[in-house]
Amino acid sequence: MAKQHDTPNLDQLESGPWPSFVTGLKRLAERSDMIGDVLGQLEYSYQTRKGYWKGGTISVRGYGGGIIPRFSEVTDRFPDAAEFHTLRVMPAPGMHYDTGILRKLCDIWDRNGSGLLALHGQSGDMMFQGARSDQVQQAFDEINELGFDLGGAGPSVRTSMSCVGAARCEHSCYSEAVAHRKVMNAFVDDLHRPALPYKFKFKFSGCPNDCMNSIQRADMAVIGTWRDDIQVKQEEVGEFIKAKGRQYVIDNVVARCPTSCITLKDDDTLDIDNRNCVRCMHCINVMTKALSPGNDKGVTILVGGKRTLKIGDLFGTVIVPFKKLETEEDYDSLVELAGTIIDFWAENGLEHERCGEMIDRIGLTNFLEAIGLGVDPAMIAHPRTSSYVRTDKWEEEAEKWRMRHAESAG
Amino acid sequence: MAKQHDTPNLDQLESGPWPSFVTGLKRLAERSDMIGDVLGQLEYSYQTRKGYWKGGTISVRGYGGGIIPRFSEVTDRFPDAAEFHTLRVMPAPGMHYDTGILRKLCDIWDRNGSGLLALHGQSGDMMFQGARSDQVQQAFDEINELGFDLGGAGPSVRTSMSCVGAARCEHSCYSEAVAHRKVMNAFVDDLHRPALPYKFKFKFSGCPNDCMNSIQRADMAVIGTWRDDIQVKQEEVGEFIKAKGRQYVIDNVVARCPTSCITLKDDDTLDIDNRNCVRCMHCINVMTKALSPGNDKGVTILVGGKRTLKIGDLFGTVIVPFKKLETEEDYDSLVELAGTIIDFWAENGLEHERCGEMIDRIGLTNFLEAIGLGVDPAMIAHPRTSSYVRTDKWEEEAEKWRMRHAESAG
Amino acid sequence: MSQQQLRQAVESGVPDAFQYMHPLMARNYGQWDWHDRPRPGVLHHVAKSGDQIWTVRAGTQRQMDTDTIRKLCSIADEFAEGHVRFTIRSNIEFMVSAAEKVDPLIGKLNQEGFPVGGTGNSMSMIAHTQGFLHCDIPATDASGVVKSLMDELYDEFVNERMPNRVRISTSCCQINCGGQADIAINVQHTKPPKINHDLVANVCERPSVVARCPVAAIRPALVNGKPSLEVDEKKCICCGACYPPCPPMQINDPEHSKLAIWIGGKNSNARSKPTFQKLVAAGLPNNPPRWPEVAALVKKILRCYQEDAKDWERVGEWVERIGWPEFFKKTDLPFTRFHVENWRGGRNSLNASTHIRF
Amino acid sequence: MSQQQLRQAVESGVPDAFQYMHPLMARNYGQWDWHDRPRPGVLHHVAKSGDQIWTVRAGTQRQMDTDTIRKLCSIADEFAEGHVRFTIRSNIEFMVSAAEKVDPLIGKLNQEGFPVGGTGNSMSMIAHTQGFLHCDIPATDASGVVKSLMDELYDEFVNERMPNRVRISTSCCQINCGGQADIAINVQHTKPPKINHDLVANVCERPSVVARCPVAAIRPALVNGKPSLEVDEKKCICCGACYPPCPPMQINDPEHSKLAIWIGGKNSNARSKPTFQKLVAAGLPNNPPRWPEVAALVKKILRCYQEDAKDWERVGEWVERIGWPEFFKKTDLPFTRFHVENWRGGRNSLNASTHIRF
């Protein structure tokens, strides 16, 4: 019953120590003709060094996105690969599973698809790869019954990712899992019915190590940080020095601090000039037991990160230097901010223009003004160097700053 | 005889400890009606906060530039300020004078002008300020007889500057005075007869301290440097430590090296990882007696520096990482390079487009190719981050590099 | 269709994480104190409560058949308390509540062919994309490239012997779904798209294709009397951005779609600010099934980094310290005009100083 | 005209420096070994030959009447071996061959009203431009601004008590003949040019004016039937670049041409690479004859720098170390939208990291 093609190129990818996807595909091919022909087409791609899929439009009832449709361009050779769609399904924040739920998902997929499952896509989806058009709805329905929902595709809010964070990481500065879910679930409509200028991605990292690469890959990055002093356990500093030596601490901690604000004193204690600390995490990373983020925790929010198209890669840029994220109101205001940003971009972004590209086009300050945020020196690396600026309203703007400062002081 | 206006504003500038230009002008006004009215006009400017000069065209026989013509717009009030032109005259490199020559220049200027002399302009000219149109030629002739020549104005090669350098400074890495004169005097035609797209400035600094601000103010900056090791007199290091203490050396030398390549050893000697030294000069600046530039001296050449108009301030950018400047041939090839650059720019620059703006427009690599220089990683801070580049000719270009390296190795 | 089939989707969005979390993690949520790494592939976290958890990280092929996933589930049930999680790099993590459980778990994983590693200063799994297997625009494969490289670099996954973590990404077209990375292997097309004029009229919305081109090289045109597109081949930078919205703009080419290597991308804020990766080599052949030229160069760069960088220095930080001229010397890579940025703002990357190493 | 008057210029170019150089300098040309600064305003250089030379640096008003210059010559003849040189900052330097000659020379200079200083970690003379005295486009004066500020900052010229040298520049219009500096005081217009349409037709070459505008805000237009120009006032950034080629584009305004303060320009390569100066304050009134608002702010910034910077830190290096938020806090300056770069490449100056000081 297994559909077999000669796959001399792919066969070579079965050797070697790393787990082989080819072996898995061959196993599936024994029961799935679709995968048999997909393997054949893949081998053909290897030989001709060209791809043979084309897109199309497929979705489930009520939704516009979430499925990546694939139709083969070489059905004459590989008729059973004619349709090979992917369902993008959002896992729980932090990609936690128990084996029960994983097995149930596998069962559904064996019944209603190819049995090929990618864990996970670069945006964080479970990717159920290989459904015919007539399988898609049923597969979705069963997955949905388990409490999972489709992720994003097309010009929509996209699937989000959050780091393991508070679940296991001592660096975590907020509840990534809660923020992730609260924010995303406030935008299910924008997620399922693509109607935005282009994609919009949230990513949540618990601390500036940014294990989710959010600065470069998220339209809105929420990154944990703190405002007060690094917590130092001086006894543990002593222990660390006993184990590793002073020189190790000097070379790997003191000398590596980007603002040179940490020093090792003669009595083997660490001294940190916290006003100068930029919360880079490095010293904490090295001395996990002795040092920890401060107690007054919260998040920094950056917008506009993305990859290459069309004006070149963009980093996110700070728009909220610090925000507490503890109470319901805190979460609500985070959702509100995200909504304001998406709304403004939805109205002002050009077709296929990411939020960061729009900001680049209209200018950060106009964007901030539009979404109702005041400027702050924490948003810049340094003030302008170009004198080409019109400063008619200098006094007015200066007054805004003074007012905001009087408020926050008062 | 003295022409007097009330100058209540200017009078206030006669008090205070700094030498007052007003006092000087008033002194001149006693014998020069022109200066009398210029003072009046200046006071008027102070009162109305507006300037009242306009330009025009004046030159000396055979030349097109070198004079900045000024005609008053308020001759009704200040008729004797009607004409107030400036002769730009190039001093010797390093702005050396003996009192004899200075006095002669003063005498000429008292006879043929206002007696107001600015030493020096920001481009390095002696500025003889205040000649009527009918005085200009005679003043020039007499100055020229003394061996001085007009500097630049208009779209031409401009007056150059070189630091005191080898004449008094131990950091000097080449003969600034000689290079300055050789280069400039190869372009007298381009200096005196404005026919270039815009101005072109050379500046010569003997070392990376760049006392001539050449990186930001010269279309072509010639800056001394060295290729071998910093010269260290360890005895003097010892003396320095004796005088200032170890901590001083650690805080002010070791900790300030931009590449952390200098260390103080336990035996009070300094150790420099010269391959990592970027010739920033700092350690040498601090320890003038113990440290000096290496012996294998030469220059780094940067092009394209300038101020604001029209695309914003530009730094010069390295186009020749290192060049010896010792033999006649070395100087000749420097002049030749300058000529090639000016010729290419003269043909390809737009009207009022500085060389650096042209490079920004056409791209550094096209410029380098046009003037016959190969690319080198020393010309960049880091390689490209944008994938928007067409690399058809990769192998060909790689081959160029390999050939150049085989040559320089062989 | 029956009523039952017309089920309405429950727009449940993202599920709650706590229901699937290992109970020890849920119990100590937000209360972790410190961690260390007892051996490569194993993390040991201690909570303020005194609770401890050991995590064993194993590599997977990401694109898995359900049997492989079930096998992982069985391992989890037998050796690891029935919970797993996945990392951003498609590694699977098993959490156990006692140190003694670690070794048997590792033994089992290895026996079943799952490498344990990817933690700390190792080279973790390569960020994986779709390629020939599923995408509609790839110039090369993803799964095969990843498998080949991970085979070659296996030892760097199971050991922690790099100066700091090494993150590699690949992207199978110039859209670059793979992220910025310490080392990125990206497609670089070298010829303008060949236009299949017969198809343009039918499948492409011309204005939106025109709008996609970053250098405005595309014009609407009439070809053989039919509406089509025209590319100014001198302007075209061969980025392939026109291909996704208009497949008749055939950019992929077995010969001329090359691979390029970029280094020094960094996402974390540790020590230095995040940085974009920089081009170091291009023109590498797209050579399935094992892309030997790419693998050789990646290994060479890694070797230089390993030998020369200081502890905690990421690839980009290392090169910043030694200087780019030295990098090209050490790796013996040619430096060409293509290395010099000519995209917008490019002048910021020129050397506007005399800081030079000789 | 007589034959004699029709003298042909001798295109002698730059004269030879050695003829005017102090003989000790000429003799030891290129052979200097080290130097120190015995006191503010005095440099002591020692040649490899053992020869020594003392340099006394004095401030001048730059725009001097010949009598002042002759006075300086007399001082040089009587106290300083008949040679002088000038620095890039219009200071005069007297060189003497013996230590004993230094004090009398200083005494004489002080007596004649020339301050001795400007060396080492002092604040040297301000880079001087033309202003109302001679230029055709100034919005403010130069000589007066310089004189006022040097009066205020006199003590910083004659003492060496700054962390490192301080270089100040002023520019009397937005063309900025004054260079990049530790502190720069520049004109910043705030209203688009008012066009004197009657004059445009006669005096301006319209295409070249149009071409000068950095934001393409100028269009040729017919006004009252005569060829003139039109400015798109929404686009115009009030840079004044159109004014020099076309004086009817009246940009200068007693009220709306304001002053702005920029800090952190650095030309030297010492330690850090050269940097451009950054805007810190604008909207300051153009207030002759002594510009008190400007002087007060410059002093405030200098005071903060003096108190807080480490030895050898230039103004810009100091701020980089403490961070810009701290700078605005310390100086109590408002931070506004205008501080955020919006010129080309501006995104390079945004904070693309979580590196923040709280």
Ligand code: SRM
């Ligand atoms: C599946 C996935 C790669 C993977 O194997 O993991 C993927 C695959 C595709 N990406 Fe992606 N992108 C995937 C994550 C990313 C990421 C990473 C991320 O999200 O963190 C990026 C970079 C971050 C960003 O958003 O900029 C990314 C940047 C792009 C872009 C360029 C966007 C840009 O503004 O530059 C495109 C092009 C577009 O959208 O027009 C694109 C488009 C595509 C398309 C839809 C190509 C197309 O137009 O048909 C690919 C579908 C492949 C397929 O057949 O399934 N993909 N793509 C990832 C999504 C899986 C998931 O849902 O979990």
Ligand code: SRM
């Ligand atoms: C006199 C002087 C200022 C001073 O008092 O020292 C000066 C004065 C003028 N400069 Fe300048 N510049 C002077 C040095 C500079 C410098 C500094 C330098 O050379 O190192 C610069 C910055 C460096 C540079 O070249 O970019 C400078 C950048 C400009 C510019 C802008 C050039 C640009 O590309 O951005 C202009 C505008 C222009 O040329 O169109 C300009 C134009 C002018 C004009 C000619 C204005 C005009 O269009 O009428 C001024 C004539 C004033 C007058 O009445 O004498 N001046 N100008 C300096 C020349 C004296 C001398 O010959 O020694």
Ligand code: SRM
């Ligand atoms: C599990 C994971 C998060 C998740 O929810 O999936 C994770 C988990 C941890 N990261 Fe991470 N990081 C994870 C991806 C990342 C990424 C993203 C990536 O790999 O693409 C980054 C950014 C990389 C970059 O800059 O491009 C990242 C940058 C860091 C850093 C900063 C390293 C640096 O010096 O630049 C640390 C700090 C450290 O190593 O001590 C860190 C530290 C950690 C710690 C030690 C945090 C903790 O205390 O638990 C965790 C164990 C790390 C280890 O492997 O030894 N994590 N970490 C991700 C594992 C990926 C994998 O399977 O390899």
Ligand code: SRM
């Ligand atoms: C005389 C002069 C050159 C000339 O031919 O005119 C000169 C002379 C010296 N400079 Fe300079 N510099 C002179 C203008 C400059 C400038 C340009 C400027 O002032 O606009 C700079 C660049 C400033 C900038 O970065 O914007 C300059 C940056 C330096 C530096 C680097 C300082 C730093 O740390 O950034 C040094 C090194 C040092 O201070 O030891 C230096 C060092 C020196 C030394 C010590 C060199 C030596 O061994 O003789 C000379 C005495 C300096 C002193 O004043 O203590 N010189 N020096 C200039 C005096 C100007 C004045 O009257 O104030």
Ligand code: SF4
């Ligand atoms: S981003 Fe920070 S909090 Fe989250 S897993 Fe990484 S190190 Fe932990």
Ligand code: SF4
């Ligand atoms: S977190 Fe970073 S900046 Fe702060 S003290 Fe530690 S190493 Fe320094």
Ligand code: SF4
């Ligand atoms: S640039 Fe260098 S050589 Fe020239 S005077 Fe300054 S310190 Fe001396």
Ligand code: SF4
């Ligand atoms: S010259 Fe600069 S880079 Fe070189 S050793 Fe001295 S301080 Fe370091």
Ligand code: SF4
């Ligand atoms: S990088 Fe390109 S080819 Fe690869 S998955 Fe992303 S869009 Fe498809």
Ligand code: SF4
């Ligand atoms: S490949 Fe890129 S540059 Fe060329 S036409 Fe297409 S979109 Fe434009």
Ligand code: SF4
């Ligand atoms: S800055 Fe402007 S006003 Fe002042 S001298 Fe230069 S061109 Fe003239």
Ligand code: SF4
């Ligand atoms: S002031 Fe500047 S921006 Fe405005 S019209 Fe004139 S040149 Fe253009």
